[in-house]
Amino acid sequence: xxxxxxxxxxxxxxxxxxxxxxxxxxxxxxxxxxxxxxxxxxxxxxxxxxxxxxxxxxxxxxxxxxxxxxxxxxxxxxxxxxxxxxxxxxxxxxxxxxxxxxxxxxxxxxxxxxxxxxxxxxxxxxxxxxxxxxxxxxxxxxxxxxxxxxxxxxxxxxxxxxxxxxxxxxxxxxxxxxxxxxxxxxxxxxxxxxxxxxxxxxxxxxxxxxxxxxxxxxxxxxx
Numbered sequence: 001x002x003x004x005x006x007x008x009x010x011x012x013x014x015x016x017x018x019x020x021x022x023x024x025x026x027x028x029x030x031x032x033x034x035x036x037x038x039x040x041x042x043x044x045x046x047x048x049x050x051x052x053x054x055x056x057x058x059x060x061x062x063x064x065x066x067x068x069x070x071x072x073x074x075x076x077x078x079x080x081x082x083x084x085x086x087x088x089x090x091x092x093x094x095x096x097x098x099x100x101x102x103x104x105x106x107x108x109x110x111x112x113x114x115x116x117x118x119x120x121x122x123x124x125x126x127x128x129x130x131x132x133x134x135x136x137x138x139x140x141x142x143x144x145x146x147x148x149x150x151x152x153x154x155x156x157x158x159x160x161x162x163x164x165x166x167x168x169x170x171x172x173x174x175x176x177x178x179x180x181x182x183x184x185x186x187x188x189x190x191x192x193x194x195x196x197x198x199x200x201x202x203x204x205x206x207x208x209x210x211x212x213x214x215x216x217x218x219x220x221x222x223x
Contacts, residue, residue: 001065003029003157003187004050008059011045019045021210022059029156032183034198034218035191037207043161043191044084046207050159050189051079064156077106080150082160086142090134095126095145098134102153120151124178140171144178151182158182162192176200 004027011020020042027033035043048054049061052072061068063075083089092098099120103113121127124144129137134145143163150158163179164172180200182188190197198204204218 001029003027003064004189005062006059009049009056009061010058011054012057019210023212025205025212027187027189029187031203032188032201034201034204035189035207036193036198036204041207042210043207047081047159047161047189047191050157051076051081053081077153078155079157079159080153080155082146082150082163084161084165086146089146089149090142093133094130095132095134096130098145099148099152102149116152116154120148123151123182124148140167140175143167143175157187157189160190163190164192164194164197
């Protein structure tokens with residue numbers, strides 16, 4: 001089964017900004033895909049369609065075979081979306097509570113919630129941050145915790161919008177290593193301008209003016 005299947009996707013914002021113009025995209029299960037292109041090309045808007053935060057005005061988006069207009073709640077359990085700015089994702093008093101928020105709202109028991117939080121924090125190298133306030137973390141730590149809030153939901157598809165944006169060189173290097181680990185055994189869709197991040201992916205697509213202009217070879221692009 002394809003993880004993502006998009007046909008003729010159009011989207012225009014209320015202010016009249018045309019963001020997507022007939023986008024077609026397929027992502028296989030277990031595949032990692034990178035979306036690149038200039039600012040305003042439609043990358044973030046496209047990502048927001050993958051978990052139903054935005055719905056097609058024309059065209060169709062299917063995630064694991066389900067039309068996003070018909071099964072948003074199920075799709076959001078299967079798709080984890082990490083925003084550009086981690087402060088948009090972190091809002092609880094402690095890191096533990098932020099990472100536990102999703103599993104608790106799935107109705108899981110306390111033991112299972114604690115297990116998921118522990119494993120998610122371990123996966124991103126943030127085991128010691130559980131009692132900290134997310135607002136007192138470094139930017140790189142916030143990025144890690146934001147990913148942990150999604151991993152605790154155990155999504156089948158991980159979607160990340162400019163995950164290395166704003167990181168200093170040391171934090172960025174660590175983050176690239178983290179993402180290389182996270183993509184193993186998962187379907188991953190990312191967007192951004194980071195050529196090294198693109199090279200971690202199986203495929204890369206260039207977007208311009210709301211359209212997929214062409215597919216590019218991640219290994220050959222920067223050479």
